[in-house]
Amino acid sequence: MTQPILEQDAKVLIALDFATANGALSFVDQLNPNECRLKVGKELFAVAGPDFVKALIAKGFDVFLDLKYHDIPNTVAKAVQAAARMGVWMVNVHASGGSKMMKAAKEALAEFEKPPLLIAVTVLTSMQQEDLAELGLDIEPKEQVLRLAKLTKASGLDGVVCSAQEVTMLREEIGDDFCLVTPGIRPAGSDVNDQKRIMTPPDAMQAGSSYLVIGRPITKAENPVAALAAINDSLR
Ligand SMILES: O=C(O)c1cc(=O)[nH]c(=O)n1[C@@H]1O[C@H](COP(=O)(O)O)[C@@H](O)[C@H]1O
Numbered sequence: 001m002t003q004p005i006l007e008q009d010a011k012v013l014i015a016l017d018f019a020t021a022n023g024a025l026s027f028v029d030q031l032n033p034n035e036c037r038l039k040v041g042k043e044l045f046a047v048a049g050p051d052f053v054k055a056l057i058a059k060g061f062d063v064f065l066d067l068k069y070h071d072i073p074n075t076v077a078k079a080v081q082a083a084a085r086m087g088v089w090m091v092n093v094h095a096s097g098g099s100k101m102m103k104a105a106k107e108a109l110a111e112f113e114k115p116p117l118l119i120a121v122t123v124l125t126s127m128q129q130e131d132l133a134e135l136g137l138d139i140e141p142k143e144q145v146l147r148l149a150k151l152t153k154a155s156g157l158d159g160v161v162c163s164a165q166e167v168t169m170l171r172e173e174i175g176d177d178f179c180l181v182t183p184g185i186r187p188a189g190s191d192v193n194d195q196k197r198i199m200t201p202p203d204a205m206q207a208g209s210s211y212l213v214i215g216r217p218i219t220k221a222e223n224p225v226a227a228l229a230a231i232n233d234s235l236r
Contacts, residue, residue: 011205012231013037013064013181015215021048025055030225033060035232037089039213041066053086062089064181064213068121070094073104080105084112090181092161095120095148102155117179119159122148122166125184128196141197142166149174161213163197164204171208183213187231190217202234 014036018024024044031038038061040053045067056063065088069076076093083091093105102120109115122145123132129140137144145166150173152160159179162170167180182204184195192198193216204212214231221227 010034010036010062011209011211011235012201012218012228013039013211013213014218014228015039015041015066015183015213016044017041017215017219018044019047021052024048024052027219027224028056028059028061031061031228033062036228037062037064037211039064039066039215042068050086053088057087064088064090064092065116066092068092068094069105070097071101073101076101077104077108080116080118081108081112084109084116088116090117090119092119092121093157095122095152095160099151099155102152102157106156117158119161119179119181120148120152120155120157121161122152123162125163125182125197126194142169146170146173149178153178159210164199164207164209164212165197167204167207167209176208179210180208181211181213182209183215185212185214185217187217187227187234200234201231205235 016024016038038056040063053063065083069079080091093102106118109118123141127141132141132144145162149160149170153174159181161181163184164182170180184198185201185204186192186198188200201212218224218227
């Protein structure tokens with residue numbers, strides 16, 4: 001029997017993409033905060049709100065508030081402050097909001113004794129080259145990821161969200177001192193769903209991911225606790 005991994009080592013961030021607070025809560029009640037962290041995104045936050053996030057934190061979970069802010073600098077700065085007041089562990093913005101927006105967000109967190117990690121989404125893992133082309137970007141996703149990751153680093157943020165397929169390149173180009181959070185993680189044989197740039201959990205960690213965001217392969221599993229345990233085991 002393997003020991004549960006320590007909290008500071010929990011690499012799996014479970015995406016709590018649930019339609020109701022009750023649905024999310026009955027799922028969370030099966031989980032141990034030593035074995036995963038939790039991500040609250042737009043769907044759940046819209047129905048459950050800040051009190052729900054605070055309740056997860058009170059249960060001992062680190063919470064990544066994934067609202068992917070993308071707005072004028074002042075609005076984003078105030079939004080990340082509101083997130084920090086909730087006590088979240090990590091919060092994100094869209095890097096395509098630009099360096100002025102990202103710097104304003106970073107500066108707005110300076111007043112907090114223990115600010116959340118601030119990271120920026122580069123190119124969504126559901127996108128591929130044809131999706132960038134329709135936005136007028138005639139380049140490969142990895143080139144755009146690198147460009148936005150460099151901009152994020154230069155803006156003083158703690159890391160980026162990218163696909164695990166770009167992690168080796170980013171470690172070479174940007175170094176180890178940068179948090180790389182990778183969704184689009186699929187254990188071998190599981191449904192890909194709407195994700196495009198995917199990788200398995202062990203391959204993503206091997207490449208140098210800091211954290212793995214995993215939703216449906218755990219939340220929709222017949223036995224989510226066993227699915228999480230199998231993923232954690234595969235990372236040891
Ligand atoms: O910022 C994110 O977390 C995110 C960025 C990205 O590029 N791709 C991506 O899938 N996500 C989120 O990661 C989660 C992935 O969920 P599954 O596809 O169910 O594993 C979802 O909650 C997405 O909102």
